[in-house]
Amino acid sequence: xxxLSKEEAKQILDKVIGFSKADGIEAxxxxxxxxxxxxxxxxxxxxxxDSNISLSVSTYFGKKSGAASxxxxxxxxxxxxxxxxxxxxxxxxxxxxxxEPLGPQTYGPDSKTYIEATAKITPEYRAQAAANSIExxxxxxxxxxxxxxxxxxxxxxxxxxxxxxxxxxxxxxxTVTMRTNDGTGSGWTLRNFNDVGKLxxxxxxxxxxxxxxxxxxxxAIEPGKYTVxxxxxxxxxxxxxxxxxxxxxxxxxxxSFMSKKGGGTKLGEQLVDERVNxxxxxxxxxxxxxxxxxxxxxxxxxxxxxxxxxxNLIYDRYWASQKGVEPVPFFGNRIMQxxxxxxxxxxxDTKKGVLVTRFWYIRAVDPQTLLYTGLxxxxxxxxxxxxIKHPIKNFRxxxxxxxxxxxLETLGRQQRVGGGFGGASLIPAMKVRDxxxxxxxxxx
Amino acid sequence: MKRRDFVQLTGxxxxxxxxxxxxxxxxxxxxxxxxxxxxxxQKKQLADVALNTAKSMGATYADVRIxxxxxxxxxxxxxxxxxxxxxxxxxxGIRVIANGTWGFAATNNVTADAIKKATEQxxxxxxxxxxxxxxxxxxxxxxxxxxxxxxxxxxKNAFEIPVAEKVDLLLSANAAALSNGASFVNSNLFQIxxxxxxxxxxxxxxxxxxHRIWPNFSVSVxxxxxxxxxxxxxxSAPMGMGYEYLIPKNEDKLQGPGGMILYKNSYDxxxxxxxAAKQAKExxxxxSIEPGKYDLxxxxxxxGLTIHESIGHATELDRILGYEANYAGTSFATLDKLNKFQYxxxxxxxxxxxxxxxxxGAVGYxxxxxxxxxxxxxxxxxxxxxxxxxxxxxxxGQSESHGCCYAQNWSDVQFQRMPNVSLEPGKEPYTSExxxxxxxxxxxxxxxxxxxxxxxxxxxxxxxxxxYEIKNGEITGVxxxxxxxxxxxxxxxxxxxxxxxxDYRMFGSFFDGKGQPSQVSAVSHGSSTTRxxxxxxxxxxxxx
Numbered sequence: 001x002x003x004l005s006k007e008e009a010k011q012i013l014d015k016v017i018g019f020s021k022a023d024g025i026e027a028x029x030x031x032x033x034x035x036x037x038x039x040x041x042x043x044x045x046x047x048x049x050d051s052n053i054s055l056s057v058s059t060y061f062g063k064k065s066g067a068a069s070x071x072x073x074x075x076x077x078x079x080x081x082x083x084x085x086x087x088x089x090x091x092x093x094x095x096x097x098x099x100e101p102l103g104p105q106t107y108g109p110d111s112k113t114y115i116e117a118t119a120k121i122t123p124e125y126r127a128q129a130a131a132n133s134i135e136x137x138x139x140x141x142x143x144x145x146x147x148x149x150x151x152x153x154x155x156x157x158x159x160x161x162x163x164x165x166x167x168x169x170x171x172x173x174x175t176v177t178m179r180t181n182d183g184t185g186s187g188w189t190l191r192n193f194n195d196v197g198k199l200x201x202x203x204x205x206x207x208x209x210x211x212x213x214x215x216x217x218x219x220a221i222e223p224g225k226y227t228v229x230x231x232x233x234x235x236x237x238x239x240x241x242x243x244x245x246x247x248x249x250x251x252x253x254x255x256s257f258m259s260k261k262g263g264g265t266k267l268g269e270q271l272v273d274e275r276v277n278x279x280x281x282x283x284x285x286x287x288x289x290x291x292x293x294x295x296x297x298x299x300x301x302x303x304x305x306x307x308x309x310x311x312n313l314i315y316d317r318y319w320a321s322q323k324g325v326e327p328v329p330f331f332g333n334r335i336m337q338x339x340x341x342x343x344x345x346x347x348x349d350t351k352k353g354v355l356v357t358r359f360w361y362i363r364a365v366d367p368q369t370l371l372y373t374g375l376x377x378x379x380x381x382x383x384x385x386x387x388i389k390h391p392i393k394n395f396r397x398x399x400x401x402x403x404x405x406x407x408l409e410t411l412g413r414q415q416r417v418g419g420g421f422g423g424a425s426l427i428p429a430m431k432v433r434d435x436x437x438x439x440x441x442x443x444x
Numbered sequence: 445m446k447r448r449d450f451v452q453l454t455g456x457x458x459x460x461x462x463x464x465x466x467x468x469x470x471x472x473x474x475x476x477x478x479x480x481x482x483x484x485x486q487k488k489q490l491a492d493v494a495l496n497t498a499k500s501m502g503a504t505y506a507d508v509r510i511x512x513x514x515x516x517x518x519x520x521x522x523x524x525x526x527x528x529x530x531x532x533x534x535x536x537g538i539r540v541i542a543n544g545t546w547g548f549a550a551t552n553n554v555t556a557d558a559i560k561k562a563t564e565q566x567x568x569x570x571x572x573x574x575x576x577x578x579x580x581x582x583x584x585x586x587x588x589x590x591x592x593x594x595x596x597x598x599x600k601n602a603f604e605i606p607v608a609e610k611v612d613l614l615l616s617a618n619a620a621a622l623s624n625g626a627s628f629v630n631s632n633l634f635q636i637x638x639x640x641x642x643x644x645x646x647x648x649x650x651x652x653x654x655h656r657i658w659p660n661f662s663v664s665v666x667x668x669x670x671x672x673x674x675x676x677x678x679x680s681a682p683m684g685m686g687y688e689y690l691i692p693k694n695e696d697k698l699q700g701p702g703g704m705i706l707y708k709n710s711y712d713x714x715x716x717x718x719x720a721a722k723q724a725k726e727x728x729x730x731x732s733i734e735p736g737k738y739d740l741x742x743x744x745x746x747x748g749l750t751i752h753e754s755i756g757h758a759t760e761l762d763r764i765l766g767y768e769a770n771y772a773g774t775s776f777a778t779l780d781k782l783n784k785f786q787y788x789x790x791x792x793x794x795x796x797x798x799x800x801x802x803x804x805g806a807v808g809y810x811x812x813x814x815x816x817x818x819x820x821x822x823x824x825x826x827x828x829x830x831x832x833x834x835x836x837x838x839x840x841g842q843s844e845s846h847g848c849c850y851a852q853n854w855s856d857v858q859f860q861r862m863p864n865v866s867l868e869p870g871k872e873p874y875t876s877e878x879x880x881x882x883x884x885x886x887x888x889x890x891x892x893x894x895x896x897x898x899x900x901x902x903x904x905x906x907x908x909x910x911x912y913e914i915k916n917g918e919i920t921g922v923x924x925x926x927x928x929x930x931x932x933x934x935x936x937x938x939x940x941x942x943x944x945x946x947d948y949r950m951f952g953s954f955f956d957g958k959g960q961p962s963q964v965s966a967v968s969h970g971s972s973t974t975r976x977x978x979x980x981x982x983x984x985x986x987x988x
Contacts, residue, residue, distance in 0.1 A: 038960050040767045044576045046857065048548070054470075069470045071552075087473065093525045093611070127576075145769035147960040177770040188770075253628065254666035254673055257988060261671025271988075360773075361896045365907060365927060368673065369986040373905050373927070375898045396896075396903055396929065402988040438982060439929050441903035442776070 002031035002053040002153075003119070006166045009156035012055070012073060017160050019082040022059035022089060024160045026101045026295075029055050032153035033119070037126035040145040042134050047126060059085040063098040066091070097318040101159035102296045110167075111288035115195040118170035119152035125196075126150075133176055133205040142209055146176035150196065157296050167290040172196045173418055177378060178208040179444070180216055185391075186444050187211025188358055188378035190233050192418030194288065211357060211379035218391040220440055221382060227353035228435040229346050229383070232415035234356045236427040238372060239278075241362065242401040243334060245370060246304070248313035248323070257370045257402065258313065267310055272405035274308040280331040286416050287426050289332030297329040304331065308405075338428025339411035346410055346431050348386040353431070355381040355388065359397070370400045375441055394444075395437035407433045472532045477514050477603045477637070481534065482554070484641065484651045488591070491643035493556045494538045497563040499645060503540040503570070505583060506563070507644035507812060510536050510554065511854030514637040516603060520614045521630050522622065528607055535854040538563045542570035544580025546835075548857040583834040584845045586814050588647020594808025596655040597801070598686025602635040605687045613690065614659075617717040621663045624721035627673075631661035631717070633690075634682075634954065636966075640811075648813040656804055656966055657689050658682035658954055659713050665724040674727035674924075676720040677909050679704070679745055679891055680711045682952040682966065684806045698947065701880065701888055701912045701919040702726075706743060708949040709802050723910055723922065730922040733911070735983045739886035740928060740976045741879055746908050747867070748951020748969035749892045754932040755787070755794055756865040756969065758901035759821050760958075761832040761839065771960050773899025776932070777827060779840070785827040788936030793868040794822035796831055798847055803864045803968035804952045805848075811858040814847035821865065825937070833860045852963040859963075862956060866970035870942035876973040879941060886914040887926060887981065892951070894927065905929045907984070925985040935976060943972035 004012070009029050016027040031053035038046045056069040059082065066088025070081040129148050137144035150172040157165045174191045187208040191199055230238075251258035251265040258266050281301040282289040291299050295317065303311040312328055320327035347355065357379035365371040376394045383389060412429030482490075491508045498506030513533040519526040535552035536559055547570025549562040614631040621629040638654040659680050666673040683689050692712035700706045704719060742750065757763065758777045766774055777785070788794075798805050798816035809815055812834055820828050832840055833849040851858035880888060891909025898904070911926040912919045930938075952968040 036961060038770075040769055041765070043578055044573065045767060047573070068472075071470070084473065091474075092528065095526070096524060143766060143769070145766060147770055149961070175770055179766070179769060179774075254668045254671075255628065255664050255675075259666075259668075259671065259673070261669070263668045360899055363894045363896045365894045365984045366925070366986065367675075369988045371984055371986050373894060373896045375896070375903065377899055394898060394903075396898075396905060398905075398927075398982070398984065400986055400988055403986065406988075439903060439905075439980075441898040442931070443773070443898035443900035443902050 002033050002051045003168065004029065004031060004154060009154065009166055010158070010164060012078070013156060013158035015075065016055065016057060016078050016082060017158060019079045020059060020160060022086050023061050024100060025057065025059045025082070026159040027055065027057045028155065028157045030153065030155040032151055034149065034151040035121060035123065035126060036147065036149040037130050038147045039130045039134060042138055042144050044127070044130055047123065049123070055081060057081050057085045059089050060098065061089050063094040063096065064089050064092045065095065065098055099317045099321070101161050102163055103161045104163050105292065105296055105298050107165065107291045107298050108283065108300065111282045111291055113167060113169035113194060113288045113290060115170050118150060118172055118194060118196040121150045121172070121196055129201040132202040136202065136205055137178055137209055140209055140213065141181045142212055143179045143181055144176060144205065146174070148172070148174045148201070163296045165292045165296050167292065169290065170194050172199055174199060174201055174204060176205050176208050178205065178212040180212050184444060185212040185216035186378045187215060190417060192416055192424055215379050215391040218393045220393045223395060223437045223439050225434040225436055227350060227409065227431065227433045229343065229350065229353060229355045229431050230429060231357050232427045232429050233358045233417050235430050236417045236425050237359050237362055238399070238401045238404060239336065239427060240425060241372060242370060243331065246310065246313050248315045249319045251313060257368060258310065267313060270308045271310055271402060272305065272308045273408040275408060275411060276305050276308050276405050277337040278305040279303045279335055280333055281335060282332050284333060284335055284426065287333045287335060287424060293329030293332065297327055299329060299332050304334065334425040336427050338414040341410050341412045343412060343429055346412055346429065347383055347388060349410065350383045350431065351385060353383040354392065355383055365398065370402050371398060372400065373398045394441040396439045396441060397436060398438045399436050404432050404435065409433050470531055470533070472530050474530050474607060476532060477516065477530055481512065487641040488643065488649050490554065490556060490559055491641065491649065493559050494563045495643060495645050497560050498540045498567060501542070501564065501567040503542045503567050505541040505645055506538065507642065508536060508538050509811060509851070509854055510641040512639040513853055514603065516635045518607065518610045518614060518633045520611065520618060522618055522628065523615065525611055533853060536562065537851065537854045537857070538566045539857060540566045540570050541581050542567045543574035545570045545574035545577045546581060547573065550855040581835050582838055584837045584843055586646055586834065586845060589650060589809065589813065589815065590647065591649045593651045595653040596684055596806065598655045598688065600687040602655065602657050602687040603637060613713065617661055617713045620714045620718040621721040624718045625665060625725045626663045626721040627666045628664040629661060629717065634658040642809065642811065642813055644813045646813060650809045650813060652808055654807055655686050656682060656684050657686065659690060659711060661713070661717055663717060663720040663724050665721065665728055667728050672728055674724045676724040676727070677891060678713065678720070679706060679716050680713065681745060681950055682804055682954050683802050683950070684804045684968070685802050700743065700890060702922065704890065706745070706890070726922045727924060730924045732925045732985050733923045733981060733983050735981055737978045738981045739883045740979045741876070741883060741886055741888040741914065741973060742976065743876065743890045743973045744949045744971045745891050745951045746889045747971045747974055749895050750906055751865055751867055751969045751971060752953065752967070753895060753897045754901055754904055754935065755821065756862045758932065759830040760860060760862060761830045761836050762860045764830065768958065772958055776900045776902050777830070781827055783826065783828055786825055786937065787822045787827045787933065788825045789939045790825045791870065791942055792822055792825045792936055792939050794865060795820050795868065796846065796848070796863040796865050798863045800864050800866065800968065800970065803950060804966035805864040805968055810847040810849040811851050812849040814845045814849065816847040819846060831860060831863060836860065850965050852965060856963050859959060861958065861965040862967050864968045864970065867942065867974065869945040869948045869972040872944065874941065874943050876943050876947055879943060879973060879975055880914055880919060881917040883914045883975065884916055887923065888912040888914055888919065889926070902931050904932065925983045926981060927984050928979045928981050930979055935979065938976045938978060939974060940977050941975040943974070945972065947972035
């Protein structure tokens with residue numbers, strides 16, 4: 001077991017700080033118990049468990065800092081790691097951007113990031129979860145390939161200025177690709193929860209199986225600009241990439257899509273459709289996040305995009321000090337407000353369009369415009385007069401999430417998606433006009 | 445660093461910031477990197493504990509890897525050092541076959557007792573998993589090699605070079621970029637040393653010392669008034685070399701268009717940084733490409749990634765069989781196409797090689813004790829073989845593993861990984877200058893850029909680091925917003941000319957990702973500058 005309680009963690013960290021002879025010290029302790037099972041060709045291929053706990057220590061003399069880590073916790077080892085970090089700090093060049101650790105912080109109430117049932121997943125549970133996915137596939141001449149990974153972990157942080165923070169969390173991520181045995185159809189589903197009680201691999205697998213069967217013998221249609229209905233996993237991958245660009249320093253330096261012609265940034269300006277509202281909230285029931293970030297900065301509920309305008313950029317503590325603003329830590333989660341429309345409703349309202357299950361191999365093309373390329377995969381369908389008409393061959397797209405969110409037509413219901421770009425998010429399905437598909441792919 | 449993480453971090457690269465290096469293992473002192481914790485004779489004793497335990501518990505095969513993985517990275521930005529990290533990861537991984545099924549366990553406690561326990565765990569896992577096994581594992585035979593050693597033939601161990609010297613070199617490169625007009629510059633130096641001891645019940649005791657190095661930078665120029673920024677990354681390649689890669693030699697320099705210098709087995713980072721700043725400034729004012737069909741002249745540090753994605757991954761047997769279906773995907777290059785499929789034009793000869801000097805994939809023996817070799821994948825344009833390891837090569841009707849099994853760490857289980865996959869140079873004397881002269885309407889592309897390919901490796905889109913337009917045999921200047929789209933078979937069949945071996949050099953990647961949980965591996969791809977006719981080029985400029 002690599003999970004320490006708040007008290008156990010504090011006791012070790014206090015001891016570590018007591019050993020310090022430097023100007024100051026910060027120590028973090030983290031541990032996780034994780035397990036996984038992988039299957040392909042309707043058979044389990046690998047499974048394993050991994051338990052890890054590690055202590056990292058960072059000490060400083062003036063603006064010179066050094067770090068060391070260790071995974072033994074007797075007093076001699078704890079003192080050794082502190083001395084090692086001090087030796088490294090003495091040898092290090094001065095870092096003009098070094099920031100001393102924060103003093104004690106006030107955090108909001110704990111969020112429900114830890115669910116005991118997830119922490120108690122057993123190898124038998126994983127084997128059964130895989131069996132529940134493989135069995136229905138076999139019955140329908142389908143080949144299943146899937147991966148389930150669960151994690152239970154804790155992190156704790158303390159420093160010589162009196163700060164102490166602790167959090168425990170769990171997560172489980174399941175993906176499955178179902179391919180028809182003749183290789184002409186493929187479907188996929190993703191499930192991400194912090195409570196394993198919500199995971200049903202049979203239910204998720206059924207959706208992927210249905211998509212595989214429905215996507216057989218896809219027809220080619222001409223590439224071009226189409227109205228698309230993006231399922232949450234597809235929307236999330238593109239929107240998630242946008243968050244990586246919300247960095248204040250890059251925007252201020254003139255090398256970000258958030259930089260403004262003539263100087264300054266686009267902070268506060270309307271960039272996308274006014275119905276786009278994205279925020280972060282550590283206390284969200286569906287997607288709880290730690291109430292503190294690296295270095296111990298407090299996280300709070302905060303608008304990222306409100307009524308289509310970017311409200312907050314990430315400021316590290318150094319850049320915030322240069323600009324005279326409050327630091328903004330990396331967002332612990334990302335929640336985009338959805339609407340009431342179901343996927344069926346959106347399809348019904350579409351005269352001509354494309355339903356996209358997911359995207360694949362997304363890569364940046366132009367950081368100036370946040371243009372990305374990638375492909376559709378595992379279930380792409382043509383919609384005509386409010387109905388799914390037939391499966392279509394996969395497309396390559398070239399599109400920017402900024403352009404996409406400007407072309408918003410309808411917002412659907414939210415789903416928790418994870419393991420993709422930008423981390424776990426609550427993202428709605430959405431209908432978008434003029435989405436740019438630039439070529440066809442023969443891949444199934 | 446897993447490729448997925450690497451990909452996520454590309455968000456940070458907006459505006460040309462360099463990617464942080466995923467240093468795994470525990471941070472250690474610089475001196476620690478030069479220590480030798482265990483002698484080969486001690487490793488043999490420990491390995492025998494695992495092999496004997498496995499056999500006594502009924503395993504029919506066992507291998508043990510005692511691994512010490514050292515990393516060091518130095519990162520700078522403009523005129524200051526951002527970070528110096530050194531790390532070490534040391535432990536043992538034991539893999540067994542019991543009841544015809546694989547089992548694996550690992551421990552960071554490199555003692556006889558802990559190794560015995562881990563071996564028992566690996567056998568227990570194998571026996572438990574054998575209940576789900578449909579067909580017993582069959583290994584292609586491999587004779588024991590006895591006690592042997594292999595070392596990357598480095599001239600200067602990068603870990604012995606004082607950090608101050610490395611910092612000075614990177615800061616000199618930054619200064620060269622800034623004095624030539626760069627607004628920002630980040631530079632990094634990554635060094636890796638894998639000390640791997642392998643032993644198996646076949647009678648092999650293999651001690652290997654493997655070195656890799658990767659200097660790189662990204663230079664950015666901003667035009668605040670116009671609201672434009674452009675970046676130009678280094679023309680270096682990660683290499684299976686020591687610090688000698690950073691000592692420039694004239695015989696390794698090739699003249700490229702527009703004053704560019706291209707590098708073979710040594711690299712001049714200061715010279716390249718100065719050129720990069722000038723090129724980034726040119727890009728700020730350069731015209732946007734007119735979309736359409738162009739003849740492409742692709743230099744090796746660009747073409748390597750195209751080879752990697754469209755040939756390297758497509759010819760991995762485990763992908764072809766469906767083992768990667770839920771992650772990286774499958775492949776169009778199915779086994780029924782062997783010896784029939786016209787992958788490329790007749791001049792296209794592609795080979796896999798784990799022995800290429802200075803390459804990232806070069807080792808004496810792979811991670812299951814198979815002696816490394818070279819073999820053909822595409823001969824005269826036809827697909828003739830794929831990549832396979834001991835437990836799958838029999839499916840091809842072949843009796844000998846290709847020797848391309850690898851694990852990223854002692855704690856990860858080894859599996860089939862891409863060897864160096866390279867395009868043979870042209871046989872007739874032909875230089876890149878002549879190639880450019882022969883093109884009427886074309887684009888010369890250097891360096892890696894955006895890359896994306898579908899899950900069966902048909903449709904791809906590639907960008908590059910810098911693009912030059914060619915009109916009537918002349919370079920007219922830098923152009924912007926270029927990406928080319930094609931289909932693997934169509935593209936390789938449009939290959940009409942390959943420069944000779946004087947132009948041959950390697951592209952490389954430290955971060956080829958595969959598997960769940962994902963593992964990375966380092967791989968090189970050699971080629972000479974190559975021409976492809978009539979490729980579809982799109983314009984990627986948009987307005988937001």
